[in-house]
Amino acid sequence: MVTRSQATLADPDVDRITVDGRPVPPSEAKHYLLLNKPRGYVTTLADPQGRPVVADLVRPVGARLYPVGRLDWDVEGALLLTNDGPLTHRLLHPRYVLPRVYEADVEGRVTSGALARWRRGAVLADGPATPAAVALVRSGAERSRLRLTFTEGRKHEVKRYCEALGHPVVQLKRVAFGPVALGALAPGAVRRLTPRELSALRAAVADRP
Ligand code: URA
Numbered sequence: 768m769v770t771r772s773q774a775t776l777a778d779p780d781v782d783r784i785t786v787d788g789r790p791v792p793p794s795e796a797k798h799y800l801l802l803n804k805p806r807g808y809v810t811t812l813a814d815p816q817g818r819p820v821v822a823d824l825v826r827p828v829g830a831r832l833y834p835v836g837r838l839d840w841d842v843e844g845a846l847l848l849t850n851d852g853p854l855t856h857r858l859l860h861p862r863y864v865l866p867r868v869y870e871a872d873v874e875g876r877v878t879s880g881a882l883a884r885w886r887r888g889a890v891l892a893d894g895p896a897t898p899a900a901v902a903l904v905r906s907g908a909e910r911s912r913l914r915l916t917f918t919e920g921r922k923h924e925v926k927r928y929c930e931a932l933g934h935p936v937v938q939l940k941r942v943a944f945g946p947v948a949l950g951a952l953a954p955g956a957v958r959r960l961t962p963r964e965l966s967a968l969r970a971a972v973a974d975r976p
Contacts, residue, residue, distance in 0.1 A: 797851045798830050799965055801947055804846040805954035810837040821846060825957055835859065835944070836920045844869075844941030845949040847960075857972035858945070864918040865971055866899055868943040869925050873934035877911040879903055885913070889931040893921065896928050910937060945971050 783790065804810065804821055812822040812833070818840070825832050825848050835847040835855050849855060858865060877885070888897030896917070904912040911934070917924055926936045942949045946967035952958060960968070 795830070795850060798828055798832055798849060799851065799960040799968075800825055800828065800832065800848045800957050801949070801952065801960055801964075802846045802848055802957045803949055803952040803954050804838050804843060806841050806843050809840050810834045810846065821848070824955060828957075837922075838941060839923065839926070839939070842939045842941065843954055844939075845944045845947060846941075847944055847947065848957075854969070854972070858968065859920060860972070861919060863972045865945040866916045866918050866943070867920065867941060867945075868900075868914065868916045870904065870940045870942055871913050871915055871925055871929055871936050872910055872938040873913060873929050873936055874910065875934050876906055876908050877903060877913060877934060878906055885915075885932060889928060891921075891924075891927050891931060896921070896924060898928070914942075 802821060802824055804824075808819045808821050808824070811820050812831075814820050821834055822832070830850050832848040832850050833852075833855060835849060835858050838844060838846055847858070857863060882901055882903060885901045886898065888895055890896075896919075898915045899918050900914075900916040902914040904914055913929075915925060915928070917928075925939055929936045940949075947960060947964050
């Protein structure tokens with residue numbers, strides 16, 4: 768059948784689709800995964816220094832998947848991987864201010880009285896940074912745990928922010944990326960996003976009229 772209508776439905780499993788006699792390759796199946804990146808893994812597909820890379824952990828899926836943004840080598844937590852380039856581009860675009868939630872174990876005691884200062888923001892080497900939310904999870908003499916939400920993906924942002932407030936990070940974990948929460952996923956484990964999570968992610972980066 769020859770059609771001039773863009774609305775013609777074809778089944779790539781049954782139909783041979785050609786344009787001007789040339790076959791149209793079937794579009795690649797899309798995969799959307801959540802990985803709990805373990806510490807000690809680099810957020811790349813290959814590392815020239817031979818360190819373990821996140822691609823090693825998602826290889827069984829059999830498709831070439833790209834990480835959505837980065838986590839430092841020594842940071843654990845929620846990392847999305849997909850072969851959906853346009854969605855990745857939007858998720859990382861500063862226009863959509865997607866919240867990234869971190870649990871930071873920091874040196875020293877942070878008291879609830881100091882939280883106003885933590886919420887006020889600080890000037891880092893590449894400009895001001897202000898968390899969208901700050902909560903104190905645990906306060907101890909040697910170490911305290913904070914839950915910090917940032918809406919940008921600036922390099923080492925959480926570590927630099929905590930350092931600027933006089934409490935260097937000892938251990939950092941990302942517990943949510945936008946509407947996708949890490950939950951009880953173990954370090955190194957991977958799962959597919961649920962349809963609900965995928966719709967929520969798409970909605971978070973949809974253009975509003
Ligand atoms: N902030 C950091 O300091 N490191 C990360 O990996 C992510 C955010």
